[in-house]
Amino acid sequence: MVVFTCNACGEAVKKAQVEKHVNICRNCQCLSCMDCGKDFWGDDYKEHVKCVSEDQKYGGKGFEAKIHKGDAKQQEWIQKIHEVLKKPSISPKVRNILEQMRAFDNIPRKKVKFQ
Ligand SMILES: [Zn+2]
Numbered sequence: 001m002v003v004f005t006c007n008a009c010g011e012a013v014k015k016a017q018v019e020k021h022v023n024i025c026r027n028c029q030c031l032s033c034m035d036c037g038k039d040f041w042g043d044d045y046k047e048h049v050k051c052v053s054e055d056q057k058y059g060g061k062g063f064e065a066k067i068h069k070g071d072a073k074q075q076e077w078i079q080k081i082h083e084v085l086k087k088p089s090i091s092p093k094v095r096n097i098l099e100q101m102r103a104f105d106n107i108p109r110k111k112v113k114f115q
């Protein structure tokens with residue numbers, strides 16, 4: 001939830017309560033976002049649905065890291081397959097399968113699926 005500060009009375013007003021606040025606070029013309037500090041005149045605050053800094057603070061970062069972690073794991077896995085392929089000892093049949101699999105990015109990591 002985006003929270004604004006009323007520039008007239010200095011009160012913290014949640015976005016859902018802005019309309020109510022404007023009725024009470026007659027001098028309220030400009031609202032500043034508490035998170036990013038931007039000023040919003042008149043009805044401009046309505047456009048401010050989600051604050052960027054709020055997104056970064058709650059989960060935005062974690063979400064990104066999660067994706068990145070999964071991606072790194074996948075890369076590691078692909079790397080492993082490439083290493084196996086380099087070994088001269090593997091049977092031509094296995095090599096053939098692995099060669100085919102190399103074309104895909106989403107090689108299943110679970111043993112059952114893999115087989
Ligand atoms: Zn006010």
Ligand SMILES: [Zn+2]
Nearest residue numbers: 033035036051
């Ligand atoms: Zn903001």
